[in-house]
Amino acid sequence: MSIFINGQKCAGCRKCVEVCPGNLIKIQNGKAVIKREKDCWGCTSCLKECKTGAISFFLGADMGGKGSVLSVDEAGDERKWTVTAPDGTEKTIVVNTKESNKY
Amino acid sequence: MSTGLNVETIKTDVLIIGGGTAGCYAAYVLGHSGKYDVLIAEKANIKRSGCLAAGVNAINAYITEGRVPMDYVDYAKNDAKGIVREDLLLSMSEGLNEVTKVLEDNGLVILKDENGKYVTRGNRNIKINGENIKPILAKMASGQSNVKVLNHINITDYIVQNNEIYGAVGFDVNEKKAYIIKAKTVLAATGGAAGLYRPNNPGFSRHKMWYPPFNTGAGYAMGIRAGAEMTTFEMRFIALRCKDTIAPTGTIAQGVKAKQMNGLGEIYETKYGVATCERVYGTTKENQEGRGPCYLKTDEITKEQEEELYKAYLNMAPSQTLKWLEGGQGPATQNVEIEGTEPYIVGGHTASGYWIDNNRATTVKGLYAAGDVAGGAPQKYVTGAIVEGKIAGQSIEHFLDEENKNDSDKYKISDKDFESEALKYIKKYNIFLENKESLITIEQAEETMQKIMDTYAGGIGSNYQYNETGLNLAKEKLEGLIDVVESLHAGDMDDLLQIYEIKERMTVCFSVIEHLKARKETRWHSFAENMNYPDESDDFNKYINSYSKDGKINVITRELVDAKHKLLFSFDDNNNVHFGGDV
Structure with a gap:
């Protein structure tokens, strides 16, 4: 389990570098890269911080991962989470940040 | 020296080490009163550092209507089979609801009914959207003129002389820079320790664990080395979690009332008891005796409930939702497999940590502790850690007021002496x-340390069981690893951080081993499963404490403190600590 940073989308703004609770992201040649992908905790703080949608999250094969990625978009009070499968099919779940968990 | 680090010296009234849950709230309290300068030194960035990075699913420590704080004390005491500090639990419980209200006033979403009352989940919990709880706390802490935050600074050592603290030393985790921080008081709020034992997923996903892998016991290690008294390290914490993702199970168990079921389809949860350690033990036992794998029986929930679970997990453990969606089978069609985690040392869930008084003062003069690093008060959860941060903040202010009243120069140590000590x-x-x-x-x-602990000190690989021979061997093997660790090469500051994280975990491991050896009984299944002494013994209705002196760990026992007595420390002219108050 770790994150994937799309270098083409990354603006090099350093927001993910700043926020990572494990200090695991650095800027290399103007783009964010993860230092050690095995050391990611999976908290998704960097995904939420990224304004260009460059960072997504995936499960390693040891956790049942098959190559899908989870990404997140924020608009107003809504946070849209999308799971994109390797064949491009998408599943989306919208969470209202002003609404409490039911459970 | 060619690699010589630049050194910056800073002076502050209060140094808070660790800007997590407790640290941020202590800074908020001290900032609010505005009397003293506060510096938070944080290894990462307080916006998302510590336990709350991904969010939290509920407030699990709250006094719901019709209940009183003493009910919470009793609950925590029963769950820990009596080995708690009732005085600490009571002062914590008395503050739970007030800090919850402060969080709400600062933007935390809490579910309310039509009468404007919080909606409860069980007897002690309320429902929230806790995804942004850490940014809220970070903003509360930092938005004050007398609070300065230094992000990306790893503190490694206290400066303590003659049992009094004068500050701490650390380094920048990115730049070649060291920090010497001279402080009148220090609050340890570094959290607990993960990564002592081999984790559930030792390969690619080795850091997919319950507790933050970045909480590596720095506060425990610094305290141990400085001679502070520590308590109950033998009460390890093992969480019962969703398999692989190590996501919470409480949301499913309490939320949709899913029961624990073994591989034969039998509900086993009532067979072993419902204390936190027994829920883990039951699952371990079922697997050990060939009735695994174990599950939470969710296949009877509705699609609507499933949809709500997807959302709830996105707000705290997104990997679980991804696993469900990627696998194409959600909890409504497939039961959720569960497992126990590797053992952690964490004072927010068990009673491990600094031996503190009711003001959250440690046995080192001027050093306070709050949150997961502080012992005696299990089941703190988020709000309990916050209350401890609040009490510590208030006590620190009182301590500084008194020092100023006496007109004593609290920087009793000269700058020159301080710096020469720090430079070591x-x-x-x-x-x-x-x-x-x-x-x-x-x-x-790191892997060697974790393998040793896993094999000989009751990790997952040994079904959490250990015996004295094995513990002695663990100690011997860890001692053999010290030279290896001391000769490691740091190519940059990030390497240096990782080396110090191993060093501090090793220090904690040695103490854990001594504590496990000293409790010659099995009071908490799985948490401390001593195979030499498989039964509970009344002889151990007491605390196992320890302190380090001249590199040797000394184990002592102390009598239980109840809620009617408040333990308060005082220091004589030679800085010897005395236990007073009503005890």
Whole structure:
């Protein structure tokens, strides 16, 4: 389990570098890269911080991962989470940040 | 020295080490009153650092209507089979609801009914959207003129002389820079320790664990080395979690009332008891005796409930939702497999940590502790850690008021003496930066430590069981690893951070081993499963405490403190600690 940073989308703004609770992201040649992908905790703080949608999250094969990625978009009070499968099919779940968990 | 680090010296009234849950709230309290300068030194960035990075699913420590704080004390006491500090639990419980209200006033979403009352989940919990709880706390802490935050600074050592603290030393985790921080008081709020034992997913997903893998016991280790008294390290915490993702199970168990079921389809949860340790033990036992794998029986929930679970997990453990969606089978069609985690040392869930008084003062003069690093008060959860941060903040202010009243120069140590002491620690940083590269890597050293603990000190691989012979062997093997760790090469500051994280975990491991040996009974299944002494014994209705002196760990026992008595420390002219109050 770790994150994937799309270098083409990354603006090099350093927001993910700043926020990572494990200090695991650095800027290399103007783009964010993860230092050690095995050391990611999976908290998704960097995904939420990224304004260009460059960072997504995936499960390693040891956790049942098959190559899908989870990404997140924020608009107003809504946070849209999308799971994109390797064949491009998408599943989306919208969470209202002003609404409490039911459970 | 060619690798020599730049050194910056800072002076502050209060140094808070760790800007997590407790640290941020202590800074908020001290900032609010505005009397003293506060510096938060944080290893990462307080916006998302610590336990709350991904969010939290509920407030699990709350006094719901019709209940009183003493009910919470009793609950925590029963769950820990009596080994708690009732005085600490009571003062914590009395503050739970007030800090919850403060969080709400600062933007935390809490579910309310039509009468404007919080909606409860069980007897002690309320429902929230806790995804942004850490940014809220960070904003509360930092938005004050007398609070300064230094992000990306790893504190490694206290400066303590004659049992009094004068500050601490650390380094920048990115730049070649060391920090000497001279402080009148210090609050340890570094959290607990993960990564002592081999984790559930030792391969690619080794950091997919319950507790933050970045909480590596720095506060415990610094306290142990400085001679502070520690308590109950033998009460390890093992969480019962969703398999692989190590996501919470409480949301499913309490939320949709899913029961624990073994591989034969039998509900087993009532067979072993419902204390936190027994829920883990039951699952371990079922697997050990060939009735695994174990599940939470969710296949009867509705699609609507499933949809709500997807959302709830996105707000705290997104990997679980991804696993469900990617696998194409959600909890409504497939039961959720569960497992126990590797053992952690964490004072927010068990009673491990600094031996503190009711003001959250430690046995080192001027040093306070709050949150997961502080012992005696299990089941703190988020709000309990916050209350401890609040009490510590208030006590620190009172301590500084008194010091000022006495007109004593609290910087009793001269700048020159202070710096020469601090430079000893900085010299050690340089040694690691100058060590030659070798075939033994940081990763190998870490895995070796975890393997030793897993095999001989009751990790997952040994079904959490241990005996004295094995514990002695663990100690011997860890001692053999010390030289390996000391000779590791740090190519940059990030390497240096990882080396110090191993060093501090090793220090904690040695103490854990001594504590496990000293409790010659099995009071908490799985948490401390002593195979030499498989039964509970009344002889151990007491605390196992320890302190380090001249590099040796001394184990002592102390009598239980109940809620009617408040333990308060005082220091004589020679800085010897005295236990007073009503005890």
